[in-house]
Amino acid sequence: MQVSWAAHMATDWVEIATTDRTGAFSSQRLHRAGSTRAPARGTSYASVHVVKGVRYLLYRGEHYSWNLLTSPDGKTWKAHGLVVTPRSSGDRPYLHAASDGNRLHLLVNDGNPTEFRGTSVYAGTLESDLTLRRNGTKIGTVGSGAPVPSRFQRLAVGVVGATEADDTDMWICDLRVVDGRPTGIVVRRDPWPAGSAAVGSFRHRYYWVRLRADGWWIEFLGFGGGELYVRQPDYAGLRDQDPSDPTRRDLHQRPSGHRRTPHLPSRRERPLRALRGRADGRAAVEVGKR
Secondary structure: OEEEEOOOOOOOEEEEEEEOOOOOEEEEEEEOHHHHOOOOOOOEEEEEEEEOOEEEEEEEOHHHOEEEEEEOOOOOOEEEEEOOOOOOOOOOOOEEEEEOOOEEEEEEEOOOOOOOOOOOEEEEEEEOOOEEEEOOEEEEEOOOOOOOHHHOEEEEOOEOOOOHHHOEEEEEEEEEEEOOEEEEEEEEEEEOOOOOOOOOOEEEEEEEEEEEOOEEEEEEEEEEEOOOEOOEOOOOOOEEEOOOOOOEEEEEEOOOOOOOOOOOOOOOOOEEEEEEEEOOOOEEEEEEEO
């Protein structure tokens, strides 16, 4: 198994490690000098995938956006440049990727919602020939020809409000390949409606996005309550998908006495409510602490 990580600081490296069931472990550090050159702020969010037997390593670095390294053997790596071009210098798109073995499926947004007004979420693919595609149509190539986020297929629309606090912003939570098709979770952040039992400053709602034979479907999945803490208003609780069971999605909320609105507890004690939803309408609630 191969894994990768970066420091999420003003450092220029990506670490790549290989391990197996025997416990053997080896790693190498790749330096990316351009990742500390403005507007970039260092490397972060590294992830490794396999496409047609080739290792793909995605990371945020140069140009403060997503870049690609590839390797035939997990040891020798080649840099290809940008996968997504920021709309403006200093924007920082976010990206989730999942491989079906033949290509990488991508979810990408415009930028950090606290900085980019009315952030939307888009879908596309990175093919084995390093072209970027929208519904099969070529929209760019990795490197100098990488597209801006809005060139991909828009799935969830953000809206600019009167102020940043009034914006409707979309954020990417998860992306997996389940039963051969990409399926993901996005979260919508907007102001609490007047008169509602508000928790925190912003309301969060989860949506299920999945590619079917007739195109992308977007369905409401559940409530996420308020923000985790003030400095990260776009982060709600946790959420994940079970790749072995396409009917199951796990959502985690901050509970309260309100039937549909979770509570935001103190940082010291954080009760966690896990909502396990299924496509057949059944649900289970598990309460614990973390």
